[in-house]
Amino acid sequence: xxxxxxxxxxxKWQEYWLKKKTFKAEIRADKPKFYALDxxxxxxxxxxxxxxxxxxxxxxxxxxxxRMKGFNVLHPMGWDAFGLPAEQHAIxxxxxxxxxxxxxxxxxxxxxxxxxxxxxxxxxxxTCNADYFKWTQWIFKxxxxxxxxxxxxxxxxxxxxxxxxxxxxxxxxxxxxxxxxQRLAYISxxxxxxxxxxxxxxxxxxxxxxxxxxxxxxxxxxPMRQWMLRITAYAERLIRDLDSxxxxxxxxxxxxxxxxxxxxxxxxxxxxxxxxALRVFTTRPDTLFGATFMVIAPEHPLIExxxxxxxxxxxxxxxxxxxxxxxxxxxxxxxxxxxxTGGYAINPVNGxxxxxxxxxxxxxxxxxxxxxxVPAHDERDYAFAxxxxxxxxxxxSGGDISKEAYTGDGPLVNSSFLDGLRVDAAKSKIIGWLEExxxxxxRVQFKLRDWLxxxxxxxxxxxxxxxxxxxxxxxxxxELPVNLPELQDYKPTGTFEPPLSKAADWVRYSDAKxxxxxxxxxxxxxxxxFLRYLDPHNDKExxxxxAEKYWMPVDLYIGGAEHAVLHxxxxxxxxxxxxxLGHVSTAEPFQKLVNQGMILGxxxxxxxxxxxxxxxxxxxxxxxxxDAMRLYEMFMGPLERMKPWQTSGIEGQWRFLNRAWRVTxxxxxxxxxxxxxxxxxxxxxxxxRCIKKVTEDLNELHFNTAISxxxxxxxxxxxxxxxxxxxxxxxSEILAKLVAPFAPHIAEExxxxxxxxxxxxxxxxxxxxxxxxxxxxxxxxxxxxxxVRAKEMxxxxxxxxxxxxxxxxxxxxxxxxxxxxxxxxxxxxxKLVNFVVKPK
RNA sequence: GCGAAGGUGGCGGAAUUGGUAGACGCGCCGGACUUAGAAUCCGGUACUUCGGUGUGGGGGUUCAAAUCCCCCCCUUUGCACCA
Numbered sequence: 001x002x003x004x005x006x007x008x009x010x011x012k013w014q015e016y017w018l019k020k021k022t023f024k025a026e027i028r029a030d031k032p033k034f035y036a037l038d039x040x041x042x043x044x045x046x047x048x049x050x051x052x053x054x055x056x057x058x059x060x061x062x063x064x065x066x067r068m069k070g071f072n073v074l075h076p077m078g079w080d081a082f083g084l085p086a087e088q089h090a091i092x093x094x095x096x097x098x099x100x101x102x103x104x105x106x107x108x109x110x111x112x113x114x115x116x117x118x119x120x121x122x123x124x125x126x127t128c129n130a131d132y133f134k135w136t137q138w139i140f141k142x143x144x145x146x147x148x149x150x151x152x153x154x155x156x157x158x159x160x161x162x163x164x165x166x167x168x169x170x171x172x173x174x175x176x177x178x179x180x181x182q183r184l185a186y187i188s189x190x191x192x193x194x195x196x197x198x199x200x201x202x203x204x205x206x207x208x209x210x211x212x213x214x215x216x217x218x219x220x221x222x223p224m225r226q227w228m229l230r231i232t233a234y235a236e237r238l239i240r241d242l243d244s245x246x247x248x249x250x251x252x253x254x255x256x257x258x259x260x261x262x263x264x265x266x267x268x269x270x271x272x273x274x275x276x277a278l279r280v281f282t283t284r285p286d287t288l289f290g291a292t293f294m295v296i297a298p299e300h301p302l303i304e305x306x307x308x309x310x311x312x313x314x315x316x317x318x319x320x321x322x323x324x325x326x327x328x329x330x331x332x333x334x335x336x337x338x339x340x341t342g343g344y345a346i347n348p349v350n351g352x353x354x355x356x357x358x359x360x361x362x363x364x365x366x367x368x369x370x371x372x373x374v375p376a377h378d379e380r381d382y383a384f385a386x387x388x389x390x391x392x393x394x395x396x397s398g399g400d401i402s403k404e405a406y407t408g409d410g411p412l413v414n415s416s417f418l419d420g421l422r423v424d425a426a427k428s429k430i431i432g433w434l435e436e437x438x439x440x441x442x443r444v445q446f447k448l449r450d451w452l453x454x455x456x457x458x459x460x461x462x463x464x465x466x467x468x469x470x471x472x473x474x475x476x477x478x479e480l481p482v483n484l485p486e487l488q489d490y491k492p493t494g495t496f497e498p499p500l501s502k503a504a505d506w507v508r509y510s511d512a513k514x515x516x517x518x519x520x521x522x523x524x525x526x527x528x529x530f531l532r533y534l535d536p537h538n539d540k541e542x543x544x545x546x547a548e549k550y551w552m553p554v555d556l557y558i559g560g561a562e563h564a565v566l567h568x569x570x571x572x573x574x575x576x577x578x579x580x581l582g583h584v585s586t587a588e589p590f591q592k593l594v595n596q597g598m599i600l601g602x603x604x605x606x607x608x609x610x611x612x613x614x615x616x617x618x619x620x621x622x623x624x625x626x627d628a629m630r631l632y633e634m635f636m637g638p639l640e641r642m643k644p645w646q647t648s649g650i651e652g653q654w655r656f657l658n659r660a661w662r663v664t665x666x667x668x669x670x671x672x673x674x675x676x677x678x679x680x681x682x683x684x685x686x687x688x689r690c691i692k693k694v695t696e697d698l699n700e701l702h703f704n705t706a707i708s709x710x711x712x713x714x715x716x717x718x719x720x721x722x723x724x725x726x727x728x729x730x731x732s733e734i735l736a737k738l739v740a741p742f743a744p745h746i747a748e749e750x751x752x753x754x755x756x757x758x759x760x761x762x763x764x765x766x767x768x769x770x771x772x773x774x775x776x777x778x779x780x781x782x783x784x785x786x787x788v789r790a791k792e793m794x795x796x797x798x799x800x801x802x803x804x805x806x807x808x809x810x811x812x813x814x815x816x817x818x819x820x821x822x823x824x825x826x827x828x829x830x831k832l833v834n835f836v837v838k839p840k
Numbered sequence: 841g842c843g844a845a846g847g848u849g850g851c852g853g854a855a856u857u858g859g860u861a862g863a864c865g866c867g868c869c870g871g872a873c874u875u876a877g878a879a880u881c882c883g884g885u886a887c888u889u890c891g892g893u894g895u896g897g898g899g900g901u902u903c904a905a906a907u908c909c910c911c912c913c914c915u916u917u918g919c920a921c922c923a
Contacts, residue, residue, distance in 0.1 A: 248844095248845095249844075249845095250843090250844050250845070250917080250918075253843070253844065253918080253919095254844090254918060254919080257843085257918075257919060258919090260922065262922075262923085264923080280923080281922095281923070282923060283922095283923065284923080295923090336921085359921095360921090361921045361923090362921085362922095362923075363921080363922070363923090365922085366922045366923075367922075367923065370923095371923045372923085373923085374923090378923070379841095379921090380921050380923075381923080383921090384921095445922080445923090446922095447922055561917085561918090564918085565918095632865095635852085635853090635864080635865070636852065636853085637852065637853055638853090640845090641845090641846085641853095642916070642917090643852070643853090644851095644852075646851075646852065646866070648851095648866055648867075649851090649852065649865070649866050649867095650866095651865090651866070652864085652865040652866060653865085655865090655880090656864095656865085658880085667880090704852095704853070704854085704864085704865095705853095705854070705863085705864080707864080707865090708853095708854075708863065708864035708865075709863095709864085710864095711864055711865075712863080712864070718881095779860075780860090781859085781860045783859090783860090783903085783904080785903075785904090786859095786902095786903065786904045788860055791860070823903085824903060825903090826859090826903050826904080828859060831859055831860085832859055832860075832904090834859085834903055834904065835903090836903045836904095
């Protein structure tokens with residue numbers, strides 16, 4: 001018999017699975033479906049790192065298990081293939097990004113296949129292929145051709161948008177503009193993040209503390225003509241529907257936080273001197289009587305109206321200073337600064353005249369860009385009032401406002417008709433009062449902004465949009481896909497013009513119309529790829545109704561936590577639009593989400609080239625094989641936890657696989673003799689205990705403890721083989737089946753050696769007999785005051801009284817009771833007896 | 841500052857309906873095989889002055905606490921002037 005050699009075994013089965021299309025998935029009415037999804041990779045030139053296979057192995061194990069449990073499993077893989085690195089490579093070398101990408105995909109495919117994952121490769125997709133991005137463009141068209149009906153809370157076709165009579169009166173151009181401004185995809189001139197180093201604008205989500213998420217380059221806000229997607233229309237639903245999802249709370253929390261829903265009221269303050277009203281948003285309308293000044297953002301449009309001539313120069317100076325500060329500086333510098341505008345506003349509840357200041361701690365981008373300041377009950381306003389020596393009026397008792405702002409609850413004071421109420425009651429009463437008087441109303445405010453959707457890049461999806469005299473319009477479906485033009489060079493233009501402007505022939509759509517020059521961000525393709533897997537070769541629809549109904553939603557989605565607010569929010573948003581328009585049948589795409597923890601280098605640090613602590617999967621597979629690598633990554637610890645890699649640790653998995661091989665197949669001296677006899681009951685019990693543990697752990701994704709259980713079982717098989725000189729078919733087959741999801745190559749080999757000539761992938765998962773998983777006798781401990789003094793193997797069925805008597809009779813234990821008063825005896829059958837004693 | 845997760849042998853980690861802490865693996869020690877080593881196999885392995893002591897630290901509840909309660913410390917991670 002040959003010894004275990006993964007270099008022979010693994011390629012053999014990988015070829016078998018590919019050739020026989022073992023994992024081809026088809027719609028079948030006779031089986032329940034299971035859709036397991038991996039976050040598809042960007043095929044970088046670095047190839048796979050050990051972090052990728054961690055998530056992929058986890059889903060693969062679940063898929064293989066589910067197949068054996070009788071599920072019809074969909075497990076696809078593809079490529080998030082548009083992206084900046086290939087474009088930057090093209091700028092440097094002139095190589096077309098497509099060529100680079102295709103080569104990288106080849107390498108990724110080789111590496112992934114070497115790990116023996118059970119993907120249905122017939123469903124492989126790549127976001128940069130025309131037959132894929134044709135549908136990305138088509139979905140964009142759906143967004144462009146829709147508006148959000150606030151009444152029914154859903155997207156509707158733009159043709160159904162009612163145009164107000166006064167707009168219609170102004171003529172067609174006015175109606176067109178009105179319509180364009182209601183679309184879910186619209187053009188805006190608002191300030192956006194521009195990254196000079198990357199030569200493109202970026203979404204809010206891609207900029208962290210004023211630096212680009214990718215590359216950490218400085219970014220600045222500047223007004224530019226850009227495509228936006230109206231994700232804010234879905235803010236409420238994106239928050240609400242999180243409740244129905246089986247995701248880790250921390251990820252839900254991050255999304256809720258990002259969407260940032262807060263309830264409050266908007267209130268109009270009349271400006272002194274008939275200058276109109278200043279509108280604020282506040283979450284604390286109950287403290288309205290305590291508003292002693294107002295603050296507007298330096299960028300607020302009313303600032304010039306409010307500022308008096310005497311204050312003009314200092315306000316101008318302050319505005320200049322504030323605009324020079326990046327948001328990063330504004331955020332980090334907690335020292336309060338600001339200047340008085342000279343203007344006053346009237347507090348609507350008590351008519352008092354309060355000064356209006358401008359300060360950079362109020363942001364133009366949130367709420368109305370203006371606040372009512374209640375220093376007694378808001379920490380920021382308190383700090384500002386202290387710094388500027390402004391008055392502080394307590395309206396909620398319970399704190400000490402001479403020391404700090406009090407933000408807690410308590411009875412209201414100094415608040416006229418609100419006096420005596422607690423915060424919540426005061427809130428509803430004042431909102432009712434404001435609404436009645438027409439001074440304000442309840443309002444829900446979100447932090448979420450619309451999604452900046454255009455990039456000044458080459459390697460992305462072109463927009464299915466042309467610009468003519470009537471503004472932007474989408475091109476007919478029949479003209480999709482819009483392909484990228486070939487370029488001589490991919491360099492940024494040096495201006496804000498996208499590189500596609502260089503393709504003059506392509507840009508010209510007709511005499512009167514020009515193509516859109518921006519491309520879509522990388523998030524576009526990944527916002528719906530899980531739908532294309534369902535029906536990847538369909539050239540009539542993005543996927544068939546039938547396939548969508550059968551497979552959706554995704555039952556298990558595993559990937560890194562770094563996508564908590566970007567990809568996962570965008571994909572949910574697109575899915576809801578498609579849902580509203582009747583193209584998909586579920587409101588949410590990903591029912592269960594699991595985030596795998598990062599694998600660190602051996603030094604406990606994040607793996608990186610510069611640290612030189614990167615572990616290459618190719619090397620690990622070369623030395624120990626894919627099965628050992630898969631087992632080790634799952635054995636390291638809980639899937640969700642961050643954990644350091646230890647190459648020596650994989651030795652244990654190698655030994656385990658060798659032992660599993662030896663107890664079923666044999667070693668180089670002896671083939672293991674397999675007999676059909678009934679195995680001894682002890683071995684059978686070990687088998688059933690293992691089946692139970694592995695089955696339960698798989699349901700909970702507790703792979704590490706499942707592997708541990710299989711090691712114990714294999715040890716028992718080895719002992720039995722040692723003792724009896726033979727192995728039993730029954731218990732050997734159980735081992736092969738249990739190991740199969742984790743280490744599929746060796747499992748197939750063992751299965752074959754046991755005389756089967758078909759794949760093990762669809763064999764029934766072994767069932768366990770509960771009665772065989774329990775032992776009649778257990779070790780019961782005898783304690784004195786909670787300390788273990790003796791142990792004895794006893795029947796589980798002994799009563800408390802019998803246990804106590806047995807303990808008293810135990811010759812090792814009895815001496816401990818001498819000269820003691822037994823105060824109390826606690827006996828737990830099957831576990832322990834505890835004597836509570838006091839010295840006599 | 842606020843939120844979340846976590847802190848257990850030399851190391852990765854088990855065990856949380858309160859009931860034998862340290863499963864399983866690495867490493868280490870010893871043994872078998874071998875001229876020898878590697879590989880493989882078998883056994884041992886929390887600390888200990890052998891009384892006991894031990895799950896980040898301190899208190900509490902309980903016959904009994906890694907597990908429940910209170911206070912504190914540390915690590916990772918997310919948010920951070922969002923009115």
